[in-house]
Amino acid sequence: xxxxxxxxxxxxxxxxxxxxxxxxxxxxxxxxxxxxxxxxxxxxxxxxxxxxxxxxxxxxxxxxxxxxxxxxxxxxxxxxxxxxxxxxxxxxxxxxxxxxxxxxxxxxxxxxxxxx
Amino acid sequence: xxxxxxxxxxxxxxxxxxxxxxxxxxxxxxxxxxxxxxxxxxxxxxxxxxxxxxxxxxxxxxxxxxxxxxxxxxxxxxxxxxxxxxxxxxxxxxxxxxxxxxxxxxxxxxxx
Numbered sequence: 066x067x068x069x070x071x072x073x074x075x076x077x078x079x080x081x082x083x084x085x086x087x088x089x090x091x092x093x094x095x096x097x098x099x100x101x102x103x104x105x106x107x108x109x110x111x112x113x114x115x116x117x118x119x120x121x122x123x124x125x126x127x128x129x130x131x132x133x134x135x136x137x138x139x140x141x142x143x144x145x146x147x148x149x150x151x152x153x154x155x156x157x158x159x160x161x162x163x164x165x166x167x168x169x170x171x172x173x174x175x176x177x178x179x180x181x
Numbered sequence: 182x183x184x185x186x187x188x189x190x191x192x193x194x195x196x197x198x199x200x201x202x203x204x205x206x207x208x209x210x211x212x213x214x215x216x217x218x219x220x221x222x223x224x225x226x227x228x229x230x231x232x233x234x235x236x237x238x239x240x241x242x243x244x245x246x247x248x249x250x251x252x253x254x255x256x257x258x259x260x261x262x263x264x265x266x267x268x269x270x271x272x273x274x275x276x277x278x279x280x281x282x283x284x285x286x287x288x289x290x291x292x293x
Contacts, residue, residue, distance in 0.1 A: 100281075106285050107272070107285050108283050109283075123280075170227075
């Protein structure tokens, strides 16, 4: 399967702990996005990379959140000092630069975070 | 800013019924419009798209037409099946490489 993969699929942690999620995009895709989806809501944009450069960050991404894509391939999203409000599904998507008016983002299965 | 409003669910239909899920949007310029589907236990999948006014996106019997005059992109299917049960998200992006703005999703349940 050559789709977007995310690890772990589920994470349960205690409030105040740090967690890190990993996303492996489709191999030739140079753009990588992170979204957060809470129960009953649509996904909300967090940040995106083109190759290794982080080009945009949402105001939702507080200073407890950090994302990296060091070699322009996989990406990690770290949440420090987790809070119960961080409980959500964290989605990763990737796409390739195109010349048209849009380029499809392919989504991974997500990492479900539960903060106790 | 950009936003998407779609009808609240859940929507419950009998098999072979006609489906409409309403979606309206607010955006500057000429966004591209999408419907994504999320089946139980699976990731988001692009169902169909339209990139300019009057375009009709279609896939798997679903259709939606980009109506700039009414800023709408309603999803329709003539005869739903049990396998169509899922959550459907209307979405837009102002440009091909930018973030996607999603609606809140509409859960569809089709009963035999």
